[in-house]
Amino acid sequence: MEKKRQKQSVGRIEKIEIRYLGLPEDVTLVMNKGISTPYNCAQHLSEGHCKRSALALLDGNLIWDMHRPLEDSCTLQLLNFTIAEPHAVNRVFWRTCSFMLGSALNNAFKDEAGLELHSFPSPNVKSGSFVHDVVLSVKGWQPNEKEMRAFSTEMVKLALRDVKIERLDVNLELALEIFNDNRFKKEHLPNIASNNNGKITLYRVGNHIDISKGPMVGSTGFLGKCTISSAHQIGDDGENRGIYRFQGVALPTGIKLNHFAFDILVKRSRKLNPARLPTEPYEDSSLNRLLA
Structure with a gap:
């Protein structure tokens, strides 16, 4: 609307x-x-x-x-992904994967899991994994192989739907209404708006909306081979709920890699991503982490 x-x-x-x-x-x-x-x-x-x-x-x-x-x-x-200097396109692809992972996690977890999306860090392809940090109602959870495959399946399903990814700048009042049920985003929205001429930049894929300065690739259909490889508990939110960092690795559609080589990337992506944790203080008031 x-x-x-x-x-x-x-x-x-x-x-x-x-x-x-x-x-x-x-x-x-x-x-x-x-x-x-x-x-x-x-x-x-x-x-x-x-x-x-x-x-x-x-x-x-x-x-x-x-x-x-x-x-x-x-x-x-x-x-596209075959240009001579693909660095910028790869960073945007990594950011889009994190954004899509938030949508996939929302679809994968049942309501009783108490999932709250926190944020995702700025893309760093050299880290070996894209990331989305979330809060769950349990601590000490260790997902099994079947559960991890389910997260990867959600990403693939989203890619196969080839859904358009759209950007929209909205005012603070509307953003607060959209994220009324998310305490993390709601808390920081006024500060984000003050550093962005009163506007909040949002991205949407299907029914999933999140904050990001962007840009993103044009469609989920650009996601090719993908594996969500690990979920690390990285802290708690002070209310006996666990903060988890989900990590994965992916290739753009059309980029070919044999199973052996891709498995090496998957194994590397399981190592805890060194991006700033949600529990660490921000370096400045711009809250760049929420504007990945």
């Missing part, structure tokens, strides 16, 4: 020129300011561009979500 309201509030539609740089040739597209997205630009090029493009690059230096409306005339490059 909020996205629809914002779209309707655009008012008089202005035209902008988007200069696409890439194959099969450079071309200038006339698009709608505040409405058209990089994905809409890709639709004017080919179906292949729509399927391959995970991210957009504006004016050669600004990473942009595929489904985020364009605000001004600019140059546009469409990025």
Whole structure:
């Protein structure tokens, strides 16, 4: 509803020129300011561009979500996972995996588990795992192999659905309403808004919504081979509930790796990720950890 309201509030539609740089040739597209997205630009090029493009690059230096409306005339490059310099795309993919893991955990746990999503750290591909930290109503829980497979299955199911990942900036009042049942996010929302011109940047996949500065890849369909490999208890919340760090490893769709090599990555991903723990103090008031 909020996205629809914002779209309707655009008012008089202005035209902008988007200069696409890439194959099969450079071309200038006339698009709608505040409405058209990089994905809409890709639709004017080919179906292949729509399927391959995970991210957009504006004016050669600004990473942009595929489904985020364009605000001004600019140059546009469409990025995939086979480009010569994939570092930025890989970081965004890692962030998206953490975001998707939050959705998968919500779907996997029954209500009696008392799951509360806490946050996920900024992506660090070199760490060997993507991460999502949560709170459960039990301490000392050690998941068995069947349970770990269930988490991986939820990730794969989400990928197969090929759900669009959408970004939306909302005001503090609406964000507080959305996260009314999550004490961790609700506590920090005012501070986040104060450091972001009064706005909270949210991402949505299906019914799952979380806070992140982004960007994210355009769809869950970019997730290929994936394993959720470990769940470490890393503390408690002071109310006799355990804080757990879920970790996993994944490859983008279309990137091939044999079973032996991928198993090495899985084993490495089980080691406790060294990212800042939820129980550790923040270095500054910007709360970057909640804005991964």
